[in-house]
Amino acid sequence: MLEPSLDLYGEAAERVEGLLVDLLTQSRARYALLIDRQGFVILHCRAAWAPKPPSLDSLATLIASNHSANEAIAQLFGEASFRETVQQSDGVGTYVESVGDKALLVTVFDASAPLGKVKLFTKRALERIQAVLDETREAAPMADIGGSFSVHAGALLDELFGDGKTP
Amino acid sequence: MSTINFAAREINFKLVYYGPGLSGKTTNLKQIHAHVPVESKGEMVSLQTEDERTLFFDFLPLDLGKVNGFKTRFHLYTVPGQVFYNASRRLILRGVDGVVFVADSAPNRLRANAESLRNLRENLAEHGLSLGDLPYVIQVNKRDLPDALPVDMIRAVLDPDGGAPLFEAVAQQHVGVIEPLKAVSKLVLEKLAQRA
Ligand SMILES: Nc1nc2c(ncn2[C@@H]2O[C@H](COP(=O)(O)OP(=O)(O)OP(=O)(O)O)[C@@H](O)[C@H]2O)c(=O)[nH]1
Ligand SMILES: [Mg+2]
Numbered sequence: 269m270l271e272p273s274l275d276l277y278g279e280a281a282e283r284v285e286g287l288l289v290d291l292l293t294q295s296r297a298r299y300a301l302l303i304d305r306q307g308f309v310i311l312h313c314r315a316a317w318a319p320k321p322p323s324l325d326s327l328a329t330l331i332a333s334n335h336s337a338n339e340a341i342a343q344l345f346g347e348a349s350f351r352e353t354v355q356q357s358d359g360v361g362t363y364v365e366s367v368g369d370k371a372l373l374v375t376v377f378d379a380s381a382p383l384g385k386v387k388l389f390t391k392r393a394l395e396r397i398q399a400v401l402d403e404t405r406e407a408a409p410m411a412d413i414g415g416s417f418s419v420h421a422g423a424l425l426d427e428l429f430g431d432g433k434t435p
Numbered sequence: 436m437s438t439i440n441f442a443a444r445e446i447n448f449k450l451v452y453y454g455p456g457l458s459g460k461t462t463n464l465k466q467i468h469a470h471v472p473v474e475s476k477g478e479m480v481s482l483q484t485e486d487e488r489t490l491f492f493d494f495l496p497l498d499l500g501k502v503n504g505f506k507t508r509f510h511l512y513t514v515p516g517q518v519f520y521n522a523s524r525r526l527i528l529r530g531v532d533g534v535v536f537v538a539d540s541a542p543n544r545l546r547a548n549a550e551s552l553r554n555l556r557e558n559l560a561e562h563g564l565s566l567g568d569l570p571y572v573i574q575v576n577k578r579d580l581p582d583a584l585p586v587d588m589i590r591a592v593l594d595p596d597g598g599a600p601l602f603e604a605v606a607q608q609h610v611g612v613i614e615p616l617k618a619v620s621k622l623v624l625e626k627l628a629q630r631a
Contacts, residue, residue: 276440277441281442284442285442304438304440305529305530306449306510306529308438308440308445308510309440310440310443323478325478325496325510326477326478326480329510330480333492333526336526337523337526416503417446417627418627421499421502421507421624422624424500428499429613429616429617430613
């Protein structure tokens, strides 16, 4: 059985996406992402005016790894984690909040968004996202991804890697 | 733990290249990156020291395409092999679905291979995992070294029961790089089928 990275699908996913859009509008941040702790993107939004984002895979992996490294640092001091993870340069900043123990909410902003606003609206979005997740606690539908999934995926592997021999 | 993302209809797998320092883990990812078609790969991210030793990890996302309506992807990671980076290795193993153990054929690295394997078992245990339950293959790298140890000797140390698929490689020359990746990916998919 596959582990859903978060019980988020269908209508709940749409509501969370709406919350990410609100977050961007209210904070004037560039991008908002919901990623899982392993660095996979669950949902993402970009403000209409924002420049094209960098590779979201790279961004999510680095944020998730950085977050788990920070957590490990806090744990060296007997703390569960740091309360706040904010990174800022002259041009751009990231603000990260934990969503339960499986996911992270990431806001990427620039000089046009004051940090105070980013924090305020990210925290607010976090509460609302958490509420949506709590409401939709029922089990996610287990998609039919059993035997036939592996066979099809295996065929694609053959296609991608050829017969596996080095050319 | 493969993760399924219903919102985006994606299934993601995490594969980790493990092994002693300088055995060629990063070289594997670079070779894969160089040989996979552009549409099937993302950017490679390397967090390394000035002398090109892995400091935290290398990362390469591979896109398999759509399977039964799900976008299916493999995220490849390497760990830093140097002994003192153990905290980082442990973090990288979080949520791992399959492991490629990259062993070094040099005679003076036999012990480092064995120690790295023991370290892998310990770190997996921290995540409540064991090598026996995990898709796992061995790549014996640097077969081009003039004094490379016999493969049987390396296997005797790393896998005395002969349970793990083993591949000989010269990763630097793209020899034996794809085979272990494909093998571990297939094992991961088979495991998924068994559980479903
Ligand atoms: N002779 C030989 N050298 C190789 C081979 N594969 C990799 N190397 C070399 O071994 C050295 C180390 O390779 P890396 O891929 O950086 O090793 P690593 O396992 O990532 O090392 P860490 O990041 O420190 O854990 C480099 O100089 C490579 O060019 C091979 O098949 N044969
Ligand atoms: Mg490396």
